[in-house]
Amino acid sequence: MLEAQNLEMKYKNKLAVDNVNLYIEKGESVGLLGPNGAGKSTTISMISTLLPPTKGTVKYNGKDIFDKPESIRPFLGVVPQEIALYDELSALENLTFFGKIHGLRGQVLKDKIQKVLELVELTDRKKDAVKNYSGGMKRRINLAVALLHDPEILIMDEPTVGIDPQSRNYILDMVKKLNKEKKLTILYTSHYMEEVEKLCDRIYIMDHGQIVASGTNEELKSILTNEETIEVSVNVHDDHFTECLMNNQSINQITKEENGYRLIVSKSEELLVKLFEYAKSSNIVITGIQIKKPTLEDVFLHLTGKKLRD
Numbered sequence: 001m002l003e004a005q006n007l008e009m010k011y012k013n014k015l016a017v018d019n020v021n022l023y024i025e026k027g028e029s030v031g032l033l034g035p036n037g038a039g040k041s042t043t044i045s046m047i048s049t050l051l052p053p054t055k056g057t058v059k060y061n062g063k064d065i066f067d068k069p070e071s072i073r074p075f076l077g078v079v080p081q082e083i084a085l086y087d088e089l090s091a092l093e094n095l096t097f098f099g100k101i102h103g104l105r106g107q108v109l110k111d112k113i114q115k116v117l118e119l120v121e122l123t124d125r126k127k128d129a130v131k132n133y134s135g136g137m138k139r140r141i142n143l144a145v146a147l148l149h150d151p152e153i154l155i156m157d158e159p160t161v162g163i164d165p166q167s168r169n170y171i172l173d174m175v176k177k178l179n180k181e182k183k184l185t186i187l188y189t190s191h192y193m194e195e196v197e198k199l200c201d202r203i204y205i206m207d208h209g210q211i212v213a214s215g216t217n218e219e220l221k222s223i224l225t226n227e228e229t230i231e232v233s234v235n236v237h238d239d240h241f242t243e244c245l246m247n248n249q250s251i252n253q254i255t256k257e258e259n260g261y262r263l264i265v266s267k268s269e270e271l272l273v274k275l276f277e278y279a280k281s282s283n284i285v286i287t288g289i290q291i292k293k294p295t296l297e298d299v300f301l302h303l304t305g306k307k308l309r310d
């Protein structure tokens with residue numbers, strides 16, 4: 001349905017997007033995951049026809065989207081990262097305004113507005129000025145605007161940034177429902193691992209402008225099949241203990257946590273014994289050890305050497 005090939009965006013000397021290849025099939029829910037500055041928004045802007053790439057192509061159903069962008073836009077529903085609403089106007093007035101931009105008029109426009117307001121469950125607040133809405137409600141209207149013209153694909157740029165967990169779950173559930181029940185194709189951008197894990201059939205992991213891995217949740221985790229995560233709690237952080245960890249060949253990643261260390265290790269029978277030996281020689285006490293299955297966060301750490309929220 002949508003395919004980006006060798007996509008590149010260069011701002012002066014900064015390569016914000018570097019040879020990105022991705023595709024989205026009809027009905028799929030695809031996640032684009034990466035830390036701040038990874039190049040997600042820039043990629044989304046190119047895919048949404050808003051920013052011509054410095055290299056590469058984006059095709060929608062086989063057609064280059066930059067040949068006639070205006071003929072592609074009706075199929076795309078774009079939810080920008082910044083809330084794009086008129087604060088002084090009501091939800092109804094905002095939706096009427098944006099509906100007209102899409103060429104909707106009269107009863108058709110009224111029906112569509114009613115439909116999207118019901119979908120985001122804000123019908124009873126439709127006459128209130130947007131400035132009186134909570135952050136979560138504004139995000140829901142932002143989403144309603146993108147759905148007004150019945151797009152084939154919904155492209156969302158971090159739609160849950162800055163809202164409370166309850167509103168966040170509400171939006172996630174709504175997007176999941178749109179995908180599963182209404183078969184709407186989704187491209188969802190986030191730096192929250194849990195969101196893409198919950199929502200997406202397939203995930204692209206992006207860092208420094210490049211796609212560093214892609215696949216289903218399970219496929220990505222299988223990158224770490226020979227590894228496991230060990231969380232070691234200690235009574236106190238200690239330089240000698242850290243040094244011992246760093247010198248152990250079976251330990252591939254070390255992250256200092258509040259109460260200890262999170263280790264990604266090659267599976268090894270002897271390692272646990274070693275950890276207690278290191279603690280003894282460092283005069284510290286291991287207060288807890290937990291061995292965990294790898295998470296998507298661990299995959300990211302493994303691939304990029306840093307935590308997703310850094």
Ligand SMILES: Nc1ncnc2c1ncn2[C@@H]1O[C@H](COP(=O)(O)OP(=O)(O)OP(=O)(O)O)[C@@H](O)[C@H]1O
Pocket residue numbers: 011014015016034035036037038039040041042043158
């Ligand atoms: N208009 C611009 N001019 C110059 N550099 C830019 C511009 N827009 C983005 N960048 C840079 O390109 C890189 C990628 O930015 P982008 O906004 O696409 O990342 P992102 O993954 O969406 O991050 P965020 O979640 O913070 O928006 C960053 O280093 C950013 O500073």
